[in-house]
Amino acid sequence: MIIPDSLNGAFALSFIDFFLSIVMISGIGFILALFPLLNKLGKIDEEKLRQGHH
Amino acid sequence: MLDQFVFFLRALKDQTGLEHFWWGNLVMIAIGATMIYLAVSKRYEPLLLVGIGFACIISNVPGSDLILPGGLFNYAYQGVALLIIPPLIFFGVGAMTDFGPMIANPKLVILGAAAHLGIFVALIGAKALGFTINEAGAIGIIGGADGPMAIFVTMKLAPHLLPQISVAAYSYMALMPLIQPPVMKLLTSRQERLIVMKQNRQVSRLERIAFPIVIGVLVNLFFPPVAPLITMLMLGNLFKEVLVVDRLAKTAANGLMNVIIIILTVAIGSTMAADTFLTVKTVEIVVLGLVAFLFGTGSGVLGAKLMNLFLKDKINPLLGSAGIASVPIAARVAHLVALQENKENYLIYHAMGPNLAGVFGTAISGGIMLALLGVK
Numbered sequence: 305m306i307i308p309d310s311l312n313g314a315f316a317l318s319f320i321d322f323f324l325s326i327v328m329i330s331g332i333g334f335i336l337a338l339f340p341l342l343n344k345l346g347k348i349d350e351e352k353l354r355q356g357h358h
Numbered sequence: 359m360l361d362q363f364v365f366f367l368r369a370l371k372d373q374t375g376l377e378h379f380w381w382g383n384l385v386m387i388a389i390g391a392t393m394i395y396l397a398v399s400k401r402y403e404p405l406l407l408v409g410i411g412f413a414c415i416i417s418n419v420p421g422s423d424l425i426l427p428g429g430l431f432n433y434a435y436q437g438v439a440l441l442i443i444p445p446l447i448f449f450g451v452g453a454m455t456d457f458g459p460m461i462a463n464p465k466l467v468i469l470g471a472a473a474h475l476g477i478f479v480a481l482i483g484a485k486a487l488g489f490t491i492n493e494a495g496a497i498g499i500i501g502g503a504d505g506p507m508a509i510f511v512t513m514k515l516a517p518h519l520l521p522q523i524s525v526a527a528y529s530y531m532a533l534m535p536l537i538q539p540p541v542m543k544l545l546t547s548r549q550e551r552l553i554v555m556k557q558n559r560q561v562s563r564l565e566r567i568a569f570p571i572v573i574g575v576l577v578n579l580f581f582p583p584v585a586p587l588i589t590m591l592m593l594g595n596l597f598k599e600v601l602v603v604d605r606l607a608k609t610a611a612n613g614l615m616n617v618i619i620i621i622l623t624v625a626i627g628s629t630m631a632a633d634t635f636l637t638v639k640t641v642e643i644v645v646l647g648l649v650a651f652l653f654g655t656g657s658g659v660l661g662a663k664l665m666n667l668f669l670k671d672k673i674n675p676l677l678g679s680a681g682i683a684s685v686p687i688a689a690r691v692a693h694l695v696a697l698q699e700n701k702e703n704y705l706i707y708h709a710m711g712p713n714l715a716g717v718f719g720t721a722i723s724g725g726i727m728l729a730l731l732g733v734k
Contacts, residue, residue, distance in 0.1 A: 307491060307730050314485035314494055318478030321726045322471075328580065328722045329471040329715060335572065336464035339565045348563040353601040 375421025382632030383418040390414030390627070396532075403532035406505075406623055410528070413627025424628065431628035438520070438625040441513055443618055444506035445590040450615030451506075452594025453607045455685065457569055459710040462558035465665075466677060466708070470715025472661025473681025474723050476501030476654030480646045487642050492516050495727045497643055500527045501650025502720030503534070503684035510587055511724045514733050521629035522640045526647035528626070531684045537648070538691045541655045542679050550663070551699045553674040555708045563599070570596040573718075581725030583734060588721050655679045658712070673708075680709040683716035 307313045371377065393411030397404035417425045424431040437443040460467060481498030485491060492515040499511045500523055508527040512520050530537065543551075570592035577588040597607040629635075662678030680692040689709035696705040728734070 306732055309491040311482070311485050313491055314482045317491065317495070317727065317730055318481055318498075320730060321723055322475065322478050324726050325471045325474060325719060325723045326468065328726075329719055330468055332573070332576070332715075332718060333464040333467035335576070336461055336467060336569075339461055339464075339561075339568065340559075342564050342568055343562050345564065348567070350563050350601060353563075 373421075375419055378420035380632070382636045383420065386418040386630060386632045386635060387415050390418070390630070403528065405619055406528050407532070409620060409623025410525070410627040410630075413624045414630040415627075417628045417631050425631070431624055434621045434625040435628055437621050438509060439513060439517065441510060441586065443622050443625065444510045445586045446614070446618045447506045447622065448587045449590040449594040450610050450618060451685070452570070452591040452596075453598045453610035454615070455591075455595060455598075455714065456710070457595060457714055458561040458566065459558060459707050460714040461561045461565055461569055463708065463711045465669075466673065466711040467715040467718075468665070469658055469661055469678050469681035469712035470683075470717070470719035471681070471722070472664075473654050473658030473678060473712070473716055474502060474719050475657030476650035476652065476682075477720075477723055479653040480650035483646050483649060484642070487646075489639075489642075490516070492731060492733070493519055495731060496523055497646050498650065499523075499720070499724055499727070500530070500643075500647040501654045501682075502716070502723060503527070503531055503651065503654065503682040503688065504717060504720040505531065507584070507587060507683070507717075507720045507724055510584065511728065514583070514728055515731065518634075519639075519643065521626065521635055522643040523647075524626045525630065526644050530647055530651050531687060534651070534682075534684060534687045535691050535694070537651050538655045538679050538682075538688070539695050541652055542659055542676055542692070542695050545656055545659045545663075546675050548699060550675050551696060552703065553672055554700075554703050555674055555677075555705065556671055558707065558711075563601075566599040567596070570599065577721070581722060581729075583728035584721045584725040588718070591717070651682070654682050658682060674703075674705060676705060677709050677712050681712040681716045681719065683713070683720045685713050685717060686710060688716065689713035 307317045390411040393407040396402040397407035416422050423429045477498040480501050481494045484494035484497040496512040496516040496519055499508045505527050509524055512523045574589050574592040578585045594610050597603050658678035658681040659675050662673055662675035666672045676692040676696050680688045682688045689706055692709040693706040696703045
């Protein structure tokens with residue numbers, strides 16, 4: 305166990321977890337902000353996909 | 359002859375559960391009946407509460423073989439204990455969910471983490487009350503308002519607390535329309551609640567297909583402890599978005615999901631035996647769960663207000679409360695509170711962004727927690 309089983313450990317766990325969660329989810333947000341660039345690759349014909357579904 | 363008759367009657371009585379019936383069973387049967395009442399008459403999460411309530415009643419009838427090894431309820435519980443059921447729920451949820459609002463407005467994604475302060479307030483509170491750090495972590499995850507994730511993390515950290523934590527998580531999720539609005543109104547002005555959001559951009563099919571693949575890779579790379587849940591969520595969503603396996607997506611979202619809900623609710627209800635459930639610890643967990651929900655709602659709203667200090671186009675701070683993962687209940691609550699101020703202000707689509715991000719926020723928090731506590 306990296307975090308000690310004490311109140312100080314609970315504070316440390318909470319602080320590190322909350323901080324890292326913000327960083328990680330911001331990273332996901334950043335990646336999503338780049339998603340419009342995918343549209344430069346072209347467009348998918350949805351009608352064609354729907355016609356051929358199994 | 360009479361002696362023999364009395365002997366037979368006594369032997370028959372020993373075969374029944376009457377011998378072991380105590381007042382705790384009666385209390386739990388009343389709790390199970392109340393759940394069914396709330397589901398039927400108040401429509402509070404009927405899909406969950408009917409099954410949980412019934413299994414709770416049956417599990418508190420001494421002598422019932424269903425919860426013993428080899429009994430059907432026990433097999434249902436094994437599905438939860440072996441962590442088969444929670445990922446399958448996420449699979450169905452993924453097939454039902456449109457992640458478009460989250461992709462369209464990535465800046466709101468951060469609210470999915472901001473609204474999780476409640477997890478850590480409950481964690482510290484639980485530790486202060488004498489729970490072990492692993493138990494405190496499992497209790498804290500109630501604040502993520504994500505049932506399958508709460509079950510998943512609890513089974514890894516403190517499996518003996520599964521009944522209390524799952525019941526607290528699902529009960530508070532059902533009660534969110536009552537719990538959240540007072541906090542939301544307390545922390546926002548009327549002017550803020552009246553803010554109308556700009557319309558989101560259209561999300562292309564290519565982006566929708568890329569989303570589950572990209573997230574699936576990222577989660578398995580950075581958060582292996584919780585990867586089974588998010589991976590299945592993304593697989594379900596990929597089935598929905600590719601448009602070519604329509605019948606698989608429909609099966610995941612309907613038939614399979616219904617079967618899994620039946621197994622899950624029966625499994626949770628069957629763990630609510632009086633001798634393990636009626637303890638002071640249960641009361642503490644229930645109170646800590648409420649604290650987690652209140653703080654999570656508050657921190658989400660304050661997070662949105664903090665963002666407004668830096669944004670040119672202000673966001674409605676009610677969206678922050680939707681950062682709690684309970685999909686789509688939290689988004690619906692934000693929408694309804696905004697509607698009370700302005701009948702034309704439809705926040706639901708915008709609120710779904712932080713709401714869906716909340717699922718990832720809880721998964722990330724849970725994943726980091728498991729890693730820091732050294733649990734695989």
